[in-house]
Amino acid sequence: MIKAVRGTRDLLPPETALWNFVESAARDVFRAYNFQEIRTPIFEETQLFARSVGEETDIVSKEMYTWEDGGGSADQELLDAWLRTHFREVTKLVQPQEFPTAGRSQRTRYGPSVQVEWNGSWTLVRARYGAKNQDLRHLVQHGNAWREMHGGKPVSLLLVTARGSVPEAFTTIARTMGIVVDELELRVEAPQFLTLRPENTAGVVRAYIEHNLENRGLNKLFYIGPQFRRERPQKGRYRQFYQIGAEIIGPRHSGSDKPLRDAEILEMLDTLLRRLGIRNPTLHLNSVGCAADRAVYNEALRAALAPVVIQMCADCQRRAVTNPLRVFDCKVPGDQPIIEKLPLIKNYLDKDCQEHFDNVKALLRAAGVSFIPNDRLVRGLDYYSRTAFEFTHGALGAQNAILGGGRYDGLSESLGGPPAPGIGFAMGEDRLVLALQDQTPTILGGPDAFIAPIGEGMNREAIKLAKELREKKVIVELGDRSFRLKKLLETASKVGARYAIIVGEDETNADIFKVKDLITGEQISVPRAELPQKLQSGRSQGRSS
RNA sequence: GUGGGAGUAGCUCAACUGGCAGAGCACCGGACUGUGGCUCCGGUUGUUGCGGGUUCGAUUCCCGUCUCCCACCCCA
Known part of the structure; x- marks a missing residue:
């Protein structure tokens, strides 16, 4: 039997009603604060996440779903040929798994890599399709370990690039470390490395840059959708999980960097959590300073x-x-x-960061949002600066954090965009729903009416009547006349219908139908024209659909 | 990725030290052919997660594997 893959799951009714409740409450609240929806692709270029989230974070180094798309095979052949020509005396090949820096991070490789020993020196051959700063950072961080691994023998780096262009700074710095950089340009189609988004802020900022959203001034954007992380599943933690998040981002002159925006977003969250019925939402607040402070x-x-x-x-x-x-x-x-x-x-x-933080706190007090200053609150992702926050709720032990976020003033620049200070958050919808299930039972409304046709040809009358009622916004379930009336009524109460409408020959001829209240058992006759009003009057207030 | 626990009917769970795989709920049919719920009668619940081993015989013991749960790592 084929089952849902590890860490994924089906959301079934009636649970889905609760998800819809959460999402529509979020949309309502976002609307009141003038946020608008953005939908970004579910996968992006791997580089986007490596650069924004941080190459050395666990997310990027071991928890992303990454694959190679297109290209690839042809250039591997060329690379092999090149290796055979240039390293005739190859004495040893080291596979990527054996690299000193490999281990866990190997899952997110950016291209074929192989190490070659030749004439007593080592060359690391990496095909990375355009050397960028990441390669340099990697080299600086691991160059020494790499050399040590080979007992101090000279090492060199060969970059195989599809588009040429190894930055000069890269070569210079490598040289000062005693690493020689050669470049081989392969004129082949470069494969793309793609990754299922592990979070959505990077995608939003990418879209902001790509579509010049700075021209719109202050952008207030929200998103709701699935994200992917290859973690060990646990309660409330899945490999496909859902996040609801929002970002305020814009050019500096739009005021996106001002404490007011931090306070606004935090006040909104406090409001949203209360609206959802979360007991004792608690805001933990800190400032992690700017990059230099950190x-x-x-x-x-x-x-x-x-x-x-x-x-x-x-x-x-x-x-x-x-x-x-x-x-x-x-x-x-x-x-x-x-x-x-x-x-x-x-x-x-520094003074500015301190002042910013003080301002945020003053504004929160003014807005009546209580918070706990938490000196120990730190955020794992590279891009955070200044304000960092987390909301927790009373129960649920170790996993009581239901949302987190913060300011990311330098993120746009690090992705090659214009300065665009921003602040945002992401809320784990899976955990939120879990928390709500703990405190409130799921309410699911059944249909207003169940149509029970009896007798020859009555299915035709039934489907006609159903269409008529549905056009009047009556929620209708349709029975099939091939079942006995007893069975139809049984089904009607099983699906939770409030009323059953009996559609037989007499009723159709007179256009007056018998309507049975399935809760009280009362049965009355209702003329066709009065049906919609009568049927909708039975709606209870707890109905969620 | 590491450590621990658990997988038996659609659901919740039984089956003493290895001896015919069961109960409640749910589901289906009938009593009752145009009146549900209540009651009564009857029925299906099934590759005991999957694969292998030990044994006359394995749900039970052993090994492997998969999945879930808990904790760790880490984290919106």
């Missing part, structure tokens, strides 16, 4: 950790090296005294 802070944090890290738990020792900010997430009691003495980002904010 670099300084990161160093300070590393310096502070260095002497004490040895006393901490194994996880923290690892975090201290890979991602010091995450040390703050540690829950081991023994580590807490150490963590409490670590430097906090708030002491490293």
Whole structure:
């Protein structure tokens, strides 16, 4: 039997009613704040996410669905031929899996890579279809490890590019590291590397740049849709998951960088969560400063950790090296005294960032939105700056965060666009629905009426009547006369119809139908013209469809 | 990716140390051929997740694998 693949699932009625409830409440609220919908493609060029989310983040390095689209095979042949010509004395080939930097990140490779040993020196051959800054960053970060792996032998880098153009700066910096860069231009069609979107902000910013949305001034955009991450599934965490998010983005002169926008979006979220009926939504708020502040802070944090890290738990020792900010997430009691003495980002904010943060807080107080300043709140994605926030709700333990977001003032530039400060959030719809299910039972309305035709030819009358009623916005389920009346009424109550309409020969001739109330059991006769009004009067208030 | 738990009817779950695979709910038919719910009678519930092994015999024991759940990693 074919089953839904791991980490994906079907959303079935009646649960889908709850999803629709959440989405329409969100649309309503967004409308009131003048947000408009944007729909971006479900897959994008891999580079978009690598550059915005951050190449070294877990999302990009191991959790994306990436594949090669088009091209590819022909250039691999050319590359093989080139290798045979230029490395006649090839002594060893190292497959990508064996690279020192490979491991988990290999899943997101950008092109065929192979290492060749020749005359006692090593060459890393990477076909990356146009060397960009990512290659350089990668080289700087891993160049030394790479050399060490080969016992200090000389190493060189051969970039195989489909479109030529290795930036000069790239070659220069590589040379200072003792790495020689050669370039081979293959005139073949380059394959594209595509990725199912792991989040939607990058796509929105890409669209902003591509369509010059800066000309519209301040853009207030929202999206609702599926995202994809190749994580280990867990409750409320799926490989295809749904996010509802919104962004305020625009050129600086539109005021998109102002604290007012931070406050507006946070107040909107508070309103939305309350509208949805989330109990005790709690806003955790912090400022992570700008890029420069964070670099300084990161160093300070590393310096502070260095002497004490040895006393901490194994996880923290690892975090201290890979991602010091995450040390703050540690829950081991023994580590807490150490963590409490670590430097906090708030002491490293420059004047503008501090002022921005103070303003946001003042505006929130004015708007009556309560919040908890949280010095330890950090965001994992590279593009965040200044305001960072998270909403949690009372229950649900470790997974009580239902949305997160923040400001991303430099993102557009890093994607090659104009300056476009922005702030946004993304809400995990799966978890939100889960939380709502915990606190309220699903309500699903049945049809207003069930038409029960009895006797020869009555199906024709029934379908006619059904069309007539449906045009008048009556929700109608249609029965089939080949079943006995007993069966029809049974079905009518099973589907949750409020009324059953009996359509027989006598009724049709007189144009007066018997209408049975399936809750009270009462039965009355209603002239055809009065049917719509009578049937709709039975609607209960809890009806959600 | 790591560690732990669980997979038996559509659903919720039984089956003592290895001995004919069961109950409730739901579903279908009838009692009742133009009047549902209640009641009564009858019926199907099935590759015990999948594959292999041990055994006269495996839902049960062993190995592999898949999926889900929980925790970790990480995180909107």
